[in-house]
Amino acid sequence: MSPEQTILLSILVPFLGAALIPLTWANPNIRETITLITGAILFYLVSSIYPVVAGGAQPSVILFEMLPGLAIAFTVEPLGMIFAAIASFLWIITTVYSIGYMRGHDEQNQTRFYVLFAIAIGAAIGIAFAGNMLTLFVFYEVLTISTFPLVT
Numbered sequence: 001m002s003p004e005q006t007i008l009l010s011i012l013v014p015f016l017g018a019a020l021i022p023l024t025w026a027n028p029n030i031r032e033t034i035t036l037i038t039g040a041i042l043f044y045l046v047s048s049i050y051p052v053v054a055g056g057a058q059p060s061v062i063l064f065e066m067l068p069g070l071a072i073a074f075t076v077e078p079l080g081m082i083f084a085a086i087a088s089f090l091w092i093i094t095t096v097y098s099i100g101y102m103r104g105h106d107e108q109n110q111t112r113f114y115v116l117f118a119i120a121i122g123a124a125i126g127i128a129f130a131g132n133m134l135t136l137f138v139f140y141e142v143l144t145i146s147t148f149p150l151v152t
Contacts, residue, residue, distance in 0.1 A: 003052045003059035007074050007129055010045040010084070013038060014122030018115045025111045032099050035114050039092040042121070046081075046088045053081045060131055072138065073131035084128035091121045112149070119146040
């Protein structure tokens with residue numbers, strides 16, 4: 001798989017996980033398994049880009065161009081790579097903790113929590129890999145909108 005495909009998959013995987021989680025609302029074990037597997041896949045994908053970035057390359061991909069010079073684009077730079085690696089690794093750890101916490105406190109809306117959590121990590125990876133200000137803005141807004149219900 002090329003680095004460009006891996007970049008796109010790294011951003012897409014959490015959103016796919018977020019789409020699958022509501023389908024399992026009746027079975028919390030499957031819901032949480034999907035969350036953990038999605039986190040592991042994301043960490044693997046982000047880690048697989050590391051050798052390319054460590055070799056000095058900055059893989060980039062333009063998802064689509066709305067107008068000339070105005071595109072949703074992704075570029076993996078060393079600092080963004082570090083941020084994405086830390087975020088994807090911590091997602092796994094945080095998910096393990098949140099499973100125990102949410103079950104132990106019999107929290108309501110657990111499915112909603114895991115969906116929004118997956119969207120938030122997808123947005124964080126989009127921010128880490130943003131290739132321009134438009135992409136950064138779009139994913140920052142997705143992050144803001146997805147985390148608001150998590151804290152209210």
